Amino acid sequence: MIEVINLTKRYGTVTAVDGISFTVQPGVVTGFLGPNGAGKSTTMRAILGLDRPTSGTTLVNGRPFRDAPAPLSELGAMLEAKSLDKGRSARNHLLAIGATIGVGARRVDEVLELVGLTEVGGKNAGGFSLGMGQRLGIASALLGDPGTIMLDEPVNGLDPDGILWIRTLLKRFAEEGRTVFVSSHLMSEMELTAEHLIVIGQGRILADMPMQSFIQRSSQHRVMVVSPDAPRLRDALSRPGVAVTSDAADRLEIEGITAREVGELAAVHGVTLHQLTDIAPSLEEAFMELTRDTVAFHGTVASHQGIAA
Amino acid sequence: MSTTMTAPTSTNRTPANKPTTVVRVLHSEWVKARTLRSTWITTAATLLVIIGFGLIAARMQVSTHGTATGGPGNPPGISRNPLSTVLTGANLALLIVAVWGATVGAREYATGMIRTTMSAAPKRLPVLWGKLASFGTIVVPTLAIALAAAFFAGMRVLSGGDLPTMAWGDAGVARAVLGMGYYILGIGLIGLALGVLLRATAAAIGTVIGAVLFLPALASALLPTSWDTVLQYLPSNAGESFTTVTQGVGRLAPGAGALVFTAWVVVAIAGAAVALQRRDV
Numbered sequence: 001m002i003e004v005i006n007l008t009k010r011y012g013t014v015t016a017v018d019g020i021s022f023t024v025q026p027g028v029v030t031g032f033l034g035p036n037g038a039g040k041s042t043t044m045r046a047i048l049g050l051d052r053p054t055s056g057t058t059l060v061n062g063r064p065f066r067d068a069p070a071p072l073s074e075l076g077a078m079l080e081a082k083s084l085d086k087g088r089s090a091r092n093h094l095l096a097i098g099a100t101i102g103v104g105a106r107r108v109d110e111v112l113e114l115v116g117l118t119e120v121g122g123k124n125a126g127g128f129s130l131g132m133g134q135r136l137g138i139a140s141a142l143l144g145d146p147g148t149i150m151l152d153e154p155v156n157g158l159d160p161d162g163i164l165w166i167r168t169l170l171k172r173f174a175e176e177g178r179t180v181f182v183s184s185h186l187m188s189e190m191e192l193t194a195e196h197l198i199v200i201g202q203g204r205i206l207a208d209m210p211m212q213s214f215i216q217r218s219s220q221h222r223v224m225v226v227s228p229d230a231p232r233l234r235d236a237l238s239r240p241g242v243a244v245t246s247d248a249a250d251r252l253e254i255e256g257i258t259a260r261e262v263g264e265l266a267a268v269h270g271v272t273l274h275q276l277t278d279i280a281p282s283l284e285e286a287f288m289e290l291t292r293d294t295v296a297f298h299g300t301v302a303s304h305q306g307i308a309a
Numbered sequence: 310m311s312t313t314m315t316a317p318t319s320t321n322r323t324p325a326n327k328p329t330t331v332v333r334v335l336h337s338e339w340v341k342a343r344t345l346r347s348t349w350i351t352t353a354a355t356l357l358v359i360i361g362f363g364l365i366a367a368r369m370q371v372s373t374h375g376t377a378t379g380g381p382g383n384p385p386g387i388s389r390n391p392l393s394t395v396l397t398g399a400n401l402a403l404l405i406v407a408v409w410g411a412t413v414g415a416r417e418y419a420t421g422m423i424r425t426t427m428s429a430a431p432k433r434l435p436v437l438w439g440k441l442a443s444f445g446t447i448v449v450p451t452l453a454i455a456l457a458a459a460f461f462a463g464m465r466v467l468s469g470g471d472l473p474t475m476a477w478g479d480a481g482v483a484r485a486v487l488g489m490g491y492y493i494l495g496i497g498l499i500g501l502a503l504g505v506l507l508r509a510t511a512a513a514i515g516t517v518i519g520a521v522l523f524l525p526a527l528a529s530a531l532l533p534t535s536w537d538t539v540l541q542y543l544p545s546n547a548g549e550s551f552t553t554v555t556q557g558v559g560r561l562a563p564g565a566g567a568l569v570f571t572a573w574v575v576v577a578i579a580g581a582a583v584a585l586q587r588r589d590v
Contacts, residue, residue: 045589045590048427048428048431049427049428049431050427050428050589050590051589051590052588052589066431066432066433068329068431069328069329070326070327070328070329071329071428071429071430071431072326072329072428073326075428077428079424079428080421080424082420082421083421083422083423083424083425084420084422085341085345085416085420086420087345087346087347088341088345089344092344095344096337096338096340096341096344097337097425097429098337099333099336099337099339100329100333100334100337100429100430101326101327101329101333101429102326102327102333103326140425144326145326
């Protein structure tokens with residue numbers, strides 16, 4: 001379990017994380033979402049004890065990580081895949097880290113096998129591709145068989161095979177009752193992997209809830225209708241709170257009303273329907289809606305300034 | 310324990326985790342040191358430079374001043390101090406070990422390995438002790454072998470050419486040879502501490518070579534002699550007091566020099582330790 005309590009971290013005058021609190025529970029994969037510069041990596045660095053908080057605390061299994069008797073077997077983490085020495089082989093890299101908790105060649109070979117790097121274990125990590133480096137980073141996180149796993153952008157650079165592999169792995173770990181905390185900017189991937197979501201924007205927690213609740217909370221529910229009588233249906237739908245858009249003569253996209261209501265309305269007016277579809281919002285839409293105003297680096301802001309100057 | 314194939318499972322695991330003690334962090338640092346090829350290349354270079362240059366210098370003395378070949382222009386007996394001759398390579402070895410230490414200290418910051426290291430040992434300080442210890446574990450025997458070989462083989466070459474020699478038992482000789490080893494090791498440790506302190510290889514190398522080794526020589530040339538009492542406390546001047554047989558002018562006594570030099574090493578390491586504890590990784 002990971003607890004973040006009133007964590008604030010300033011770098012000079014920049015406040016990266018502003019008094020955030022949340023708990024990452026065991027048994028589910030918790031996704032950590034936020035735009036670039038929102039404070040995700042800062043939070044993870046603070047949990048690992050790499051950055052000292054300006055104020056507040058972070059706890060792993062109820063105590064500061066630096067007080068863990070065997071850190072690597074409590075929290076396995078990967079922040080940046082290339083956090084390794086290019087001049088050392090993958091196997092020796094793992095042997096060196098493993099020595100801190102007394103694990104040796106046997107466990108190292110197991111982990112290399114688990115991440116699919118057995119063949120290249122003796123090769124210098126400097127020659128690894130991004131995906132292989134990512135796998136090696138994950139191997140070092142798993143080395144101590146930790147109860148808590150924290151990964152920053154783990155699917156970055158992985159091929160589709162590797163993405164499926166890491167998704168399966170993380171879900172398996174959660175099922176085993178471990179705490180799994182994973183950040184990603186790939187919404188579709190996060191939607192498939194995480195059951196719980198913590199959303200951060202401009203150093204503040206914007207949402208901390210189950211994935212389903214987060215998506216359903218979004219106002220982006222839409223109903224798509226295909227009808228030869230689209231204009232008539234459109235008239236019937238013109239009422240307050242309902243917005244209708246159309247990108248084809250026989251197609252309508254309707255917001256503010258359920259599919260069921262649209263169907264009943266069509267029946268009352270004798271409008272023929274060829275298709276009536278409820279379009280659930282994606283995580284991406286829900287996320288964009290939530291973070292629209294909190295993105296640290298807005299594309300349009302820059303262009304406005306460009307014009308002003 | 311059933312291991313079912315392809316799908317990743319953590320049932321195939323060997324839970325053999327033990328507490329992370331200072332000794333285990335030292336072991337981890339030792340594994341890191343011995344698994345880098347540069348460690349052994351630098352070790353070989355240090356050996357080669359000290360022994361090889363010592364022998365070459367001794368042979369040169371013999372061929373120019375020795376009785377066997379000494380011509381009329383090169384009267385026998387007018388040769389350099391035999392100890393400086395056989396330890397010729399030590400000056401270059403000093404630079405090698407200084408750079409080596411700086412690299413050991415800063416390397417993980419340059420590669421990003423430091424994040425992994427400090428995540429496995431979040432108490433941080435044992436990592437510094439581990440780096441110092443594994444560096445010393447390799448450097449001490451390397452210097453001992455190299456200096457002993459250069460001294461005994463070099464003196465043999467000189468005596469073979471009927472040139473003056475010094476015996477290990479002569480006054481101040483053992484102290485000067487051991488002192489040279491201690492001085493090179495100490496500069497290496499200062500380099501390592503600066504590497505951790507500055508977190509950049511180039512800056513650490515520049516500082517240890519420029520500020521620690523060359524600045525004192527520059528300072529004595531630029532400052533009035535009234536400053537000499539202060540300058541004798543600088544690391545390289547303090548080092549000179551116990552690495553030579555005869556005490557130079559304006560130098561501390563060997564024992565005092567060794568103490569002052571040790572203090573510099575301790576201050577550098579303490580600075581690195583405090584910085585490591587306080588700042589973000």
